Amino acid sequence: NAGVTQTPKFRVLKTGQSMTLLCAQDMNHEYMYWYRQDPGMGLRLIHYSVGEGTTAKGEVPDGYNVSRLKKQNFLLGLESAAPSQTSVYFCASSYPNRVYEQYFGPGTRLTVT
């Protein structure tokens, strides 16, 4: 059981470049989440998904898009990266009736110059 994995672990982008972060889970969880973590600001929810083919906006969705084509994968896309998107990105997953028990990936550290 790998749990929740994230690819890549580190990335440096120039302003205006695009990229996709991949999250995969092997626990058959219905719910998946993308958060960003900035110093002194805790975790903020970007987008989430309550099932394959469905996504919803979280607290800070602007500048990001997501897709959940397969139950086990949740992709986070940055179409035109900005320095304000420099952050650590965490993916998480959970069962629908245990949303408090989220399993987190190790994070992706993204720097936009």
Add this chain to the structure above:
Amino acid sequence: AQSVTQLGSHVSVSEGALVLLRCNYSSSVPPYLFWYVQYPNQGLQLLLKYTSAATLVKGINGFEAEFKKSETSFHLTKPSAHMSDAAEYFCAVSDRNAGKSTFGDGTTLTVKP
């Protein structure tokens, strides 16, 4: 709407001393509440959770928290701090129906020898 306030972004205790990390929440519906711990360069790990059963909740590593509805609090305690407890701790609240969680800004716990 739901929110979480963690009082004190940094807490320092001596090894063997009581640990008290404060969390107050706001929620329009009966909440789920939980504490997560994050060690350096790692994702978050669930420490304990409150889901409307017993108000005193015990978690891993000797931590516990008490849900006090009248005070809208969910403070985290441990009777005797250990060096390995040094980490960042996040309090979070979840609307049990919506599948979304809101995290506090985090409290960094330092344990002095």
